[in-house]
Amino acid sequence: MKPNKNIWQSIRFSPLFKSIFRHGYDDTKQNKILQIRSNVFLHLHPVKVPAHAMKIRFTWCMGGITFFLFLVETITGILLMFYYRPVPEYAYQDMKYLEFDVPFGILLRNIHRWAAHLMVGTVMLHMLRVFLTGSYKPPREFNWVVGVMLLIFTFLLSFTGYLLPWDQLAYWAITVGTNMIRATPFIGHEGPFALLDKYNDVRFMILGGTEIGANALLRFYVLHIVVLPAAAIIFMAVHFWRIRKDGGISGPL
Amino acid sequence: MPLFVPLPLCSLVPLYKTMYHSKSKKHLVWPDLAFMEFLTAVALTIILIAWALLANAPLLEIASPARSENPSKAPWYFVGLQELLVYFDPWIAGVMIPSIIVFCLMMIPYVDCNSKGSGEYSFSLRKFAVINFIFGFLMWLTLLFVGFFLRGPSWQLYLPWESWEKVKDIEENLWSLNPAVGLISLLAYLALFIILPAVIKKDFYKRRGIARYAIVMLSLALMYFVPMKILLRLVFNIKYVLVTPWFNV
């Protein structure tokens, strides 16, 4: 190997490059292993996986796709935040602005919306596949529980985002959804054995009022962009860690 | 006899097995799996961009608390619960049912004591679990379908080709069971559901022990109560099975 053959070579073997990528690209087993081991992102994977786990018909790729959609939502969501203000005076106008003025604004909003719907679907399918392969059985019981939490966070992320456009669809869908909370036993004002009234029950706490208004919009926004994503990320970290610690992907014993 | 097998043991033996006795051959993740993941990501990106170019996310008029939408539908994944509002009071449809579903989902790994069929698709090794789970999953999907596609103004049933202009308002003469009859039939249903299997199939009960058995049968009794209540309503116009001064079922 002659270091200074051409520009590419001199970059490849420069101390700078080698400080970032520590191993070569020769097609050797050692390099293939290092490729996964020495990369912080790729090392979510084990170095080797069983042959059956690589087949699409085993995992349907649904967990991975759900994670990918979560990343898409994070990126498009951050971009949308530059244009959106969570107050009734502006929220709807900002949606119109995104649609007609912001370059690629409508594309951005559409991707965020459709990927969200898709994610709810893929997470349900992922659960179905994990059930059908019996992958919740020991030693993976707890990871199934973590998964159920992720299912709930996914629903809630989608639900809180639904209010943000502040149009009729959003307003009435969230009204229907949150009206049911009134009927919670004990802590909802219309539920059996109600202890509280309209002004201090659990629905009031969630909406910051008796109706959906400015407070509810702000609450849903903060839940949507900070609280729920943070919760989802923490649980995903545990979920992925546990897949590895529980002996890798499941397979016939 | 302990109610549950001590969990550490129950979990560690299979862990040891998966780590050291896996039958399948191993493949390196780089490049095959990493490449497949990359292709999936590219394909999905293309699909999402195409979808976003072809269809716009909905945006109706600005929210106005004074003018309600008819019908107002929850987002599609919650429309199943909204559909249940036809058959149950809100505290059941909107609060108890979702909470119980979540609780039961989380309990599955701890009450399923059949160690067979782990890590592979198999119906014959775990018929009981698969049948009941699929039943629940399909019921959820059916409710979503009816709520999303077949419900029109005032939450009446409209077939997809029927116009929403035509106002439907179906007279319903609903009645409720007498409280005593209701209480007795509910208790009888629960008792039958919970006691019969233990009497008929003794080892089904023995294998689970009382705690697991009770949780499994109680959750199944509740799950199958939902379609039964729907049928009672549709066929016999029964509104409540049990009427009490505090709540109705």
Ligand code: HEM
């Ligand atoms: C945001 C949601 C979720 C993400 C991003 C996610 C991601 C993943 C990924 C990438 C895997 C690796 C195998 C595969 O792709 O199938 C996996 C496995 C697993 N997931 Fe999830 N998951 C989520 C939700 C859930 C839910 C809702 C459940 C169940 C209720 C669940 C239970 C499991 C279990 C038990 C495994 C181990 C499966 C095995 O070893 O075969 N996950 N998850």
